[in-house]
Amino acid sequence: MILFVQAVINGVLIGSIYGLSALGLTLVWGIMDIVNLAHGEFIILGAFMNYFLFTLLGVNPLVGVLLAIPAGVVVGGVIHLLFIRRVIGRSGLTTLLLTFGLSVLGNNIMLQLFAGEPRSIQWIRTSLELWGFFIPVTRLIAFCLVLAMAAFLFYFLERTYPGKAIRAIMQDSEAAAAMGIPTGSILLLCFIIGTVLAMMAGTLVSIVLPFQPAFALQYTITSFVITVVGGLGRPAGALVGGLLVGILESFTGTFISQAYTPITVSVLLIGFLLVRPAGLFGYSTR
């Protein structure tokens, strides 16, 4: 029983970070119809950024999390303007292969520059102990940050003009354009938001777990699974999906073996794709 609850706690804590990372992917995919296979690379990039800020400049990792915002704007903006913008509207195969190329490029540039061994930020090592359950402090901090970011994102999408414009485009891009919403710049904004969220998730990862470039693929797939489970373009779905996947991984790791997690996650993914492809919160067509 204790093991069960501990597994749930672990799952929720890590799942919140997964959820944050999936938020970026689900927005970009749902609104721009771009499946960003380089998503994991953005996450690892954020992790490296925070790591080097901490180890080389002594910057507090929480500050690093906030710095993911300007960093994400720059990185996302550049990538969008140079590459993504040119393939919007082209076939699905094209955008997939493009982001696939970007992921290979990015991953190997990081490997060449930073080497592949695992890194992590040695910051706060303590855990809280409540009723016999262990809650690592860094994970708790990350969890709270995710909640804060999610709240901010919801506010942005519901209350601000750019946010509402994004939601409008998602509903009907032609009508949105006809109403004078400048789709081009909104798409740029959207991709930037996606990148910022991914890099921010990466900074949290660097605080909480060891990371290395080889993990990028894992994060891409996990974010993808969460997006499918939660529903395309549904931020609430991404967060709920993140918790679900986090708990699933945690249970697999606790009760079977860590090495089996790809199997259970695959089953979840393929199960949803066959039974309810629209996800928990999505609209089902047909």
Next chain:
Amino acid sequence: MNAFGYLTRPTPLVAMAVCAFLALVPPLFGQGDLFGFCMTMMFFIVLAYSLNMVTGFIGYLDFGHVVFLGLGAYSAGGLLSLFSEGPVSYNPYVWVILSGLIPAVFAVLVGYPALRIRGAYFAIATYSLNLAVQAVFFNWEIFGGSEGLPLNRYLKYVEGREIWGYYIYLGAMVAAFWVSYFTLKKKLGFGFRAILNDEDAAACMGVNTTAYKITAYAMGAFFAGIIGGTYGIFQNFVDPDNFRIGVSIELFVIMMVGGVGTALGPMLGGIIFYTIRDLLIIQFSHLHLIIFGAVVIVIVMFIPGGLVGSIREFWPKSRRYLE
């Protein structure tokens, strides 16, 4: 046109010329560096053909295609370890065919649900499937688990085994070319291309899309499996690293450079790709992959047809001859 008539057409002529050259390498140049170079190059070319059968023919991005390579390797290794007592001399043809058939059966079983999924979903599902199968073998102690399975307990060392591997690869390459070439000309290929262009319209025209897709997937699995099985026996060792995703990446680069969906593309792409890779990999460990990522990006954005596709696009007359 009878079989020999086809040999006078440009595309098969080029392909068979390449194969003839490769056939002559061992007798003329021995088993030195060129031999090793050619052998690994053929390894990649056949795998590119196998991926082409799925992604090029029906347009389903199989990012996890290397799973069939691994399954082929483990089929050969697994069968050897399970069904032999003490060192046996192997009949290469049996093991090779089986290491192609077992992945093909797997492809049919998995493909039936999986091929209902389309586009990006399918791509990621195959990635995910590959990781899952790799995890299964990682944990399966009978087949060596994470350490892998050495095979020399089961295989009597036969003098000249390397040559055997070389010619099996060559044979597979010849077969892969001809299968690809003829498929594109026959009803099967028309059905594939219809699915590639517009799957729903194809169904309304009477194409049994489910059966055709599974066929393409199984064909790809078969050829990848053959290479995997041969590789495993030749290396005397099978391990979960056979499932590493890096190979899939390289296969995509080859296919895209050569021309997706063409009969000559994988061969030409493989030659170009492997030559460059071999030249670069000594210099920097990851530079060649960085370049390949950039190549993929450039091709997707500017020359989607690859080598063969672009020639056909800009010089329509060539379409009759360059396939």
Next chain:
Amino acid sequence: MAAYLEVKNVTKRFGGITAVRNVSFEVSKKEIVGLIGPNGAGKTTLFNIITGVYKPDEGEVFIRGKRVDGLPVYRVARQGIRRTYQIVRPFPEMTVFENITVGALFGESNGASPTTEEAERMAGDAMRFVELGNKAESLAKNLNLGEKKRLEVARTLAAGVEIILLDESLAGLNPFEVDQATILIGRIRSELGKTLVIVEHVMRAIMKISDRVVALHHGEKIADAPPAEISKDPRVIDAYLGGVVH
């Protein structure tokens, strides 16, 4: 005479919307039936139900006496029916002749699958019938709209089946092209003996060429009569918001 194509009490719902409600009609061999109705009336949905893309929530579809609703799309097609699309979609990366050959290869010749030679012959015949012979080697994506529409028609004809559904084949054509296309459609019945169901908005054409017209409105059948009576039917005129039928 038993109906060649029969739609019987078909209903289809999408979530809260009933796109097609209790629609029934029959088509006899070699008849040309026009299917009209305002946008959103359910015409394309009905085509999708007949061809098996959608499964009806209620009702049945029969092709030449055989029940086909619920069958996979390719099996419905094999019962002897082909269609064109409202938004034209030939296989873009294949040539005109290759496009039509697909139609032929997966069609029928004397009740069985054609051989490669038969298929090429059928494709050639279809291509010449729609007068696209001069474009045989052009990629479908490079054709203009009128040519693409003729290509789609040729693709259906090459299959050698009896029943052809045409979905707004005249949309987007200029008046000259409309007249040419109307003649072509007439020839499909008179020279090739096919049975046609045509969805159309160009009233002039559909009234001229149909033996009978079925009118839909909000998913329900509101009329089923020869063109002369349809043009006087108050419910039809009403449905088109007082639009005058030429």
